[in-house]
Amino acid sequence: GAVVSQHPSRVICKSGTSVKIECRSLDFQATTMFWYRQFPKQSLMLMATSNEGSKATYEQGVEKDKFLINHASLTLSTLTVTSAHPEDSSFYICSARDKGTMSRRYTFGSGTRLTVV
Amino acid sequence: SQQGEEDPQALSIQEGENATMNCSYKTSINNLQWYRQNSGRGLVHLILIRSNEREKHSGRLRVTLDTSKKSSSLLITASRAADTASYFCATDAGSGAGSYKLTFGKGTKLSVIP
Numbered sequence: 722g723a724v725v726s727q728h729p730s731r732v733i734c735k736s737g738t739s740v741k742i743e744c745r746s747l748d749f750q751a752t753t754m755f756w757y758r759q760f761p762k763q764s765l766m767l768m769a770t771s772n773e774g775s776k777a778t779y780e781q782g783v784e785k786d787k788f789l790i791n792h793a794s795l796t797l798s799t800l801t802v803t804s805a806h807p808e809d810s811s812f813y814i815c816s817a818r819d820k821g822t823m824s825r826r827y828t829f830g831s832g833t834r835l836t837v838v
Numbered sequence: 839s840q841q842g843e844e845d846p847q848a849l850s851i852q853e854g855e856n857a858t859m860n861c862s863y864k865t866s867i868n869n870l871q872w873y874r875q876n877s878g879r880g881l882v883h884l885i886l887i888r889s890n891e892r893e894k895h896s897g898r899l900r901v902t903l904d905t906s907k908k909s910s911s912l913l914i915t916a917s918r919a920a921d922t923a924s925y926f927c928a929t930d931a932g933s934g935a936g937s938y939k940l941t942f943g944k945g946t947k948l949s950v951i952p
Contacts, residue, residue: 727880755940764926765881765942814880816940825869825930827940831880 723749725817727830734805734837742800742833744815750795751817755827756788759812771798795820805837843943844927850949857914859946861927862907868930870903871940872912875924884912884925919952 724747734740744754752773757765769790770778777790787809789801798817802809814832818825844861851857861870869888873881887894887903887910894901900913914921924947928940 757942762947764944767939767941770939812878816881826871826883826886828883829873829881832878834878 723817723819723828725815725828725830727815727833729833730831731834732836734835736806736837737804739801739803740805740835742802742813742815742835744798744800744817744830746796746817746819746828749817749819751798752795752820754792754798754815754817756790756798756800757814757816759814759832761812765814768800802835805835807837810835810837844925844946846946847944848947848949850951851917853917853919853950853952855917857917857921857948857950859912859925859927859948861910861912861943863910863927863929863941863943864908865929865931867905870901870910871928871930872899872901872910873926873928873942875926875945877923881926914948917948917950919950922948922950924948 726745726747728743732740754771756768758768759765767780768783771790771792773792773795779785792798812832812834816827816829818827867889869886871886872884874884875881885896885901887901898915903910924945926945927943930940
């Protein structure tokens with residue numbers, strides 16, 4: 722079945738530094754990938770939709786300059802948290818849909834636990 | 839914004855019992871999906887039910903959808919300790935081939951006691 726690989730699974734960084742999270746579809750092509758943020762014991766909040774070869778679409782309230790998204794190929798999207806602060810500490814999850822099918826089923830990465838100290 | 843609202847927020851049952859989780863949503867949908875999340879992990883797709891379907895089965899899972907009430911339920915029969923996880927419903931309201939977006943509910947945390 723479709724697999725989405727997300728790295729790193731855990732990262733601890735100092736306040737003010739930037740962190741890049743990768744989301745890679747391993748056996749399918751994904752025109753669109755999605756980035757979610759999840760606070761402890763809460764649901765997933767969609768941050769942005771990443772479109773291959775074009776600019777990402779951000780949800781209301783999400784800072785574009787803070788959360789940089791790049792979708793340079795049909796199998797890779799990256800989320801960079803710039804100038805991270807402790808309040809950015811969260812669980813980030815990506816998902817993707819196989820462009821080669823009519824399925825509306827999404828495959829999720831295993832998530833990245835970001836801790837900013 | 840969150841569309842789905844699950845209830846209960848938390849559910850604790852004995853192994854072997856059935857677990858029922860409910861989800862309500864607000865707008866028209868193309869389909870509704872249920873996902874499972876083990877603590878600190880990614881989401882695993884369980885089942886997808888289209889807006890023109892009323893019931894769907896997959897192994898020990900049974901999902902119903904009532905579009906008139908904008909609600910869905912997930913039933914897990916003969917629960918096992920390994921079913922312990924958080925369960926989320928997600929609505930897909932996309933209206934065209936190029937429109938894909940999932941909106942998640944708050945989730946139900948299920949604990950199955952051995």
